[in-house]
Amino acid sequence: MTKINKAACVGGGVIGGAWAARFLLAGIDVSMYDPHPEATRIVGEVLANAERAYGMLTMAPLPPRGTLSFAKSIEEAVQDADWIQESVPERLELKRGVLTQIDAAASPSALIGSSTSGLMPTDLQRDMKHPERFFVAHPYNPVYLLPLVELVGGQKTSKETITKAKELAATIGMEGVVIAKEIEAFVGDRLLEALWREALWLIQDDICDTETLDNVIRYSFGMRWAQMGLFETYRIAGGEAGMRHFLAQFGPCLQWPWTKFTDVVDLDDALVDKIGSQSDAQSGAYGIRELERIRDENLVGIMQALKGGNGGKGWGAGKLLADFESRLWANAGKLPVDTGAAKPLRLLDVKVNPSWADYNGHMTEFRYLQVFGDTSDALLRLIGVDDAYVKDGHSYYTVETHIRHLGEAKVNEALYSTCQVLSVDEKRIHVFHTIHRAADDETIATAEQMLLHVDAKAGKAAPAPESVLSKVKAIAEAHATLPKPEAAGRHVGQKK
Numbered sequence: 001m002t003k004i005n006k007a008a009c010v011g012g013g014v015i016g017g018a019w020a021a022r023f024l025l026a027g028i029d030v031s032m033y034d035p036h037p038e039a040t041r042i043v044g045e046v047l048a049n050a051e052r053a054y055g056m057l058t059m060a061p062l063p064p065r066g067t068l069s070f071a072k073s074i075e076e077a078v079q080d081a082d083w084i085q086e087s088v089p090e091r092l093e094l095k096r097g098v099l100t101q102i103d104a105a106a107s108p109s110a111l112i113g114s115s116t117s118g119l120m121p122t123d124l125q126r127d128m129k130h131p132e133r134f135f136v137a138h139p140y141n142p143v144y145l146l147p148l149v150e151l152v153g154g155q156k157t158s159k160e161t162i163t164k165a166k167e168l169a170a171t172i173g174m175e176g177v178v179i180a181k182e183i184e185a186f187v188g189d190r191l192l193e194a195l196w197r198e199a200l201w202l203i204q205d206d207i208c209d210t211e212t213l214d215n216v217i218r219y220s221f222g223m224r225w226a227q228m229g230l231f232e233t234y235r236i237a238g239g240e241a242g243m244r245h246f247l248a249q250f251g252p253c254l255q256w257p258w259t260k261f262t263d264v265v266d267l268d269d270a271l272v273d274k275i276g277s278q279s280d281a282q283s284g285a286y287g288i289r290e291l292e293r294i295r296d297e298n299l300v301g302i303m304q305a306l307k308g309g310n311g312g313k314g315w316g317a318g319k320l321l322a323d324f325e326s327r328l329w330a331n332a333g334k335l336p337v338d339t340g341a342a343k344p345l346r347l348l349d350v351k352v353n354p355s356w357a358d359y360n361g362h363m364t365e366f367r368y369l370q371v372f373g374d375t376s377d378a379l380l381r382l383i384g385v386d387d388a389y390v391k392d393g394h395s396y397y398t399v400e401t402h403i404r405h406l407g408e409a410k411v412n413e414a415l416y417s418t419c420q421v422l423s424v425d426e427k428r429i430h431v432f433h434t435i436h437r438a439a440d441d442e443t444i445a446t447a448e449q450m451l452l453h454v455d456a457k458a459g460k461a462a463p464a465p466e467s468v469l470s471k472v473k474a475i476a477e478a479h480a481t482l483p484k485p486e487a488a489g490r491h492v493g494q495k496k
């Protein structure tokens with residue numbers, strides 16, 4: 001099994017719903033079982049937010065969305081599933097019961113993961129007949145965006161199961177980090193628990209309120225952690241002498257009373273009320289789904305920024321995003337466009353990402369060029385200039401662009417772009433692109449571009465091979481019957 005063909009989600013709350021969204025958006029059919037009377041609505045809302053987030057996250061071609069079905073029982077849900085993800089409430093006896101049912105009904109080759117945040121896999125797999133295929137697959141909220149899944153085997157888990165889980169996680173854009181030994185709460189929640197305990201004390205002792213505490217995190221080390229974690233960050237904090245100096249300088253502080261987290265705060269009614277009220281004052285103006293959307297926009301922005309990190313090679317979660325996109329491009333089927341039709345080719349569908357807006361509140365100008373550039377890339381892939389072609393040392397470079405801005409593109413608006421091939425010769429392709437607003441087909445912008453075929457190694461123009469030329473010439477011939485766009489050949493300042 002090199003990919004997941006069908007997934008089953010048992011439990012469809014915050015985590016199960018978001019697992020389902022990740023599978024579905026990776027093109028995998030999902031069968032869901034959750035006895036909650038409103039499971040369909042809840043999962044539907046999570047999926048809607050996930051689709052919105054993916055619309056902003058990537059322009060790589062996502063596969064057609066998988067089909068979501070709701071089963072009437074665990075047995076029905078897990079039929080034929082090759083990855084089954086349990087995400088029921090965090091209670092050992094409940095999870096054991098559910099896992100026993102899954103175990104009895106699942107296909108022998110299915111992998112069975114649990115989303116547990118802290119229960120030991122050995123305890124969870126105790127009553128299973130085939131415990132070797134069971135493991136903890138601990139994700140982070142929102143599962144559809146955050147790419148980490150901690151993979152933890154119990155005493156009876158086979159090595160092959162963990163290896164397979166890691167391989168399959170990569171196919172849905174996740175990094176499966178294998179935890180060497182099982183402990184309660186694994187690695188991530190150990191760290192979060194320490195911070196959480198300390199935070200509760202700081203509120204209990206009136207050192208700060210919830211908003212101040214969150215500001216301390218998000219304006220400082222939260223941003224550092226998102227891109228370098230703890231050790232790499234502290235290595236830099238040690239100056240030129242690095243980690244050893246950092247340890248020498250700040251090691252002694254560990255003996256000072258800088259922490260209270262070994263004591264457990266008493267979450268009595270007064271403290272719950274205090275935290276609840278402060279949290280309402282801080283965030284109560286937003287609904288949960290609204291907060292989710294804000295969180296998702298921010299995460300998407302961070303991941304996209306990290307994709308450009310390390311001189312464009314990608315860094316951390318941004319590198320994973322770049323790898324995931326490479327897979328999507330590699331697996332992309334041919335665009336469903338009729339290249340022989342006498343009409344401009346519809347090559348790209350996008351949504352205006354909130355981070356694309358300028359101070360006027362609409363899509364900023366360089367994003368138009370990005371959309372036009374991506375439209376040209378889509379044309380190139382259509383004629384065989386794909387990843388392999390470029391790696392082989394040849395490509396088309398854009399040598400001239402003229403953009404006209406004719407309408408506003410507002411945040412979250414759906415757009416699509418079309419391409420009319422004006423002319424072709426052995427080295428050049430002359431194109432006329434148009435961005436339309438999807439809601440009413442209104443023209444938002446046009447771009448005329450000249451693309452030049454190059455021998456990238458030699459660094460100079462070179463004739464394209466017949467395999468490419470024949471395809472683009474066929475498009476150009478079909479487009480020759482179209483009227484030449486009125487704006488083709490215009491220059492800046494020219495009267496209409």
Ligand SMILES: NC(=O)C1=CN([C@@H]2O[C@H](COP(=O)(O)OP(=O)(O)OC[C@H]3O[C@@H](n4cnc5c(N)ncnc54)[C@H](O)[C@@H]3O)[C@@H](O)[C@H]2O)C=CC1
Pocket residue numbers: 010011012013014015016033034035036086087088089090098115116117118138139140141
């Ligand atoms: N919420 C979070 O931030 C995270 C939670 N987790 C873990 O994910 C698991 C689920 O947590 P949440 O989604 O937050 O809880 P939740 O309460 O949002 O969802 C649990 C769902 O399980 C359903 N359920 C209850 N009994 C069931 C049964 N017998 N069969 C099928 N479904 C059943 C409920 O109706 C509910 O929809 C827990 O193990 C939790 O520790 C993991 C990472 C993060």
Ligand SMILES: C[N+](C)(C)CC(=O)CC(=O)[O-]
Pocket residue numbers: 116117139140141189192
């Ligand atoms: C609060 N929590 C322990 C359920 C959190 C997690 O398990 C991971 C996360 O998303 O923070």
